Amino acid sequence: MLQARGIQKSYGNLQILKGVDLDVKRGEIITIIGASGAGKSTLLHIIGTLDRPDFGTIRLNNVDVNTLSSRKLSAFRNEQIGFIFQFHHLLPEFTALENICIPAFIAGRGKKDAENKAFELLELLGLSDRANHKPNELSGGEQQRVAVARAMVNDPAIILADEPSGNLDSNNAENLHRLFVDLRDSLNQTFVIVTHNENLANLADRKVLMKDGQIINY
Ligand code: ADP
Numbered sequence: 001m002l003q004a005r006g007i008q009k010s011y012g013n014l015q016i017l018k019g020v021d022l023d024v025k026r027g028e029i030i031t032i033i034g035a036s037g038a039g040k041s042t043l044l045h046i047i048g049t050l051d052r053p054d055f056g057t058i059r060l061n062n063v064d065v066n067t068l069s070s071r072k073l074s075a076f077r078n079e080q081i082g083f084i085f086q087f088h089h090l091l092p093e094f095t096a097l098e099n100i101c102i103p104a105f106i107a108g109r110g111k112k113d114a115e116n117k118a119f120e121l122l123e124l125l126g127l128s129d130r131a132n133h134k135p136n137e138l139s140g141g142e143q144q145r146v147a148v149a150r151a152m153v154n155d156p157a158i159i160l161a162d163e164p165s166g167n168l169d170s171n172n173a174e175n176l177h178r179l180f181v182d183l184r185d186s187l188n189q190t191f192v193i194v195t196h197n198e199n200l201a202n203l204a205d206r207k208v209l210m211k212d213g214q215i216i217n218y
């Protein structure tokens with residue numbers, strides 16, 4: 001599903017990524033662990049096509065993302081990659097349902113189609129009765145599950161998550177971790193997750209350790 005090859009990235013004189021290779025198969029959960037400053041977020045941004053590497057290639061779902069124009073790349077990112085962050089980044093003036101629909105609207109899907117998919121996801125994530133709530137009317141765990149639904153509305157090839165449970169209490173964190181495993185088991189959803197949470201890291205099919213801009217175990 002994902003092949004990253006020889007990824008290098010520098011900021012000024014500082015080389016942050018020193019030639020990273022990473023392969024992720026469909027239906028795998030990969031977690032990336034390592035000390036702060038090791039380059040985990042930078043790698044995730046590059047895999048997510050939010051940032052370009054200085055050297056190296058990213059193939060996602062058989063597309064070499066470097067060959068896409070910036071307009072095509074934006075559409076590709078919106079449709080093929082789901083993002084989950086430490087803070088939910090839901091739009092406060094929109095309901096849960098509307099937030100989930102946004103990536104579908106950006107992809108040009110009609111209202112009915114987008115809403116049907118959003119309702120399906122709300123039900124799958126146990127949030128049917130929260131569809132018309134705004135983010136500040138939801139608990140932290142619910143907000144993060146809405147963010148998961150938003151990440152999934154376009155059936156992305158891969159979901160990238162940066163410290164997804166970093167702002168949750170241990171109970172909500174555990175629920176979120178179980179949800180990732182359920183989505184892998186039921187939908188064959190693929191995940192790459194940067195985390196400091198040991199429980200989440202240990203749920204992975206493969207745990208990748210980054211140190212000083214390199215993957216040192218794989
Ligand atoms: P991690 O996620 O493992 O904590 P990061 O990828 O966030 O590591 O950062 C690695 C290093 O790269 C840090 O020293 C950080 O300050 C630096 N860095 C990240 N992004 C930028 C940027 N856009 N400009 C300059 N330095 C950056």
Ligand code: ADP
Nearest residue numbers: 011036037039040041042045051086162163194
């Ligand atoms: P995280 O805690 O998830 O690693 P950071 O706070 O390191 O996130 O980075 C947040 C954003 O700021 C990222 O997009 C990263 O690339 C950017 N960034 C990090 N360090 C620097 C820096 N020294 N200069 C400019 N941008 C940076």
